[in-house]
Amino acid sequence: MGLSLIVSIGAQNAFVLRQGLRREHVVACVAVCAVSDVLLILVGVAGFGSLVANTPWVLQVARFGGAAFLAAFGLMALRRAVRPAALTAADAPVERSAAGRTGVVLTLLGLTWLNPQVYLETIVLLGSVAATQGEQHGPAARWYFGGGAMVASVLWFSALGAGARLLRPLFARPSAWRVLDGAVAAMTFALAAALMLHPL
Incomplete structure (x- = not known):
């Protein structure tokens, strides 16, 4: 269940793939994605999925903020695509500055935490499924389910980066x-348009 939601072509996975190809701050990228997913799944399994589902204004704020961020990210990717000089960075030295690492981490945090789909998939969907597991098989079952989803996330991002x-x-x-x-x-333009055109 966890892998079916995580293993998809999205802005987050594409960014991690790009950093992995460049060998640039790969460990930081994997850590940001894995830790973020673990925290979100933990919140969902703990029972906050129903809370988020009942406060639509939270998702709407994330909707507009996420659409704006994705549009800006898409413009940067488009600029790299039409300027060949920007595409030779893969041959740059392995050493990177601290500012470069900070920029990569902040971009990835934005792609993760400003995407409403992430909340729907981890907190609402996984949280709801975990709750049903708990109802059917006892309270501990939802934590086994959540643990499996967390492990799937960590393994996926580690494999993608490496x-x-x-x-x-x-x-x-x-x-x-x-x-x-x-x-x-x-892809990011399409996601931004989808967020604006289709209410959550």
């Missing part, structure tokens, strides 16, 4: 980066 290096030969060409960034731009 496994990206296997694709480096393909992304040695600037054209491959152009395609990736173009796809990321299209």
Whole structure:
């Protein structure tokens, strides 16, 4: 259940893949995604899913904020796609500045915590399913269920970050980066539009 929600082509996964290909702050990216998912799943399993479901204004604030953030992120990806010079960063030295790491972490935090879909999937959906497990099999069952979802998240982001290096030969060409960034731009624009056009 957890993997079915986590393993999808989204802005968060695309960003982690891109950082993995660049070998840039991969551990920080994996840590941010995994810890964020664990915290959100923990909140959902603890029973806050129904609380969020009954306070629609929280989701609406996240909806508009998330749409604005995704649109800005999409513009940055589009700029990289149309400017070949911006695509050669994969060959940059492994050493990175602290400011670069901070920027990567803040971007990923935005892609994670400003996305209303994350709350719906982890807190509301997983929280609701965990609650049914508890009703059917006893109180401990929902925590087993939540623990499984947390493990799935940690394993997925670790595999995505570490496994990206296997694709480096393909992304040695600037054209491959152009395609990736173009796809990321299209995807984030589509997500932003979906958030604005379809109320949560």
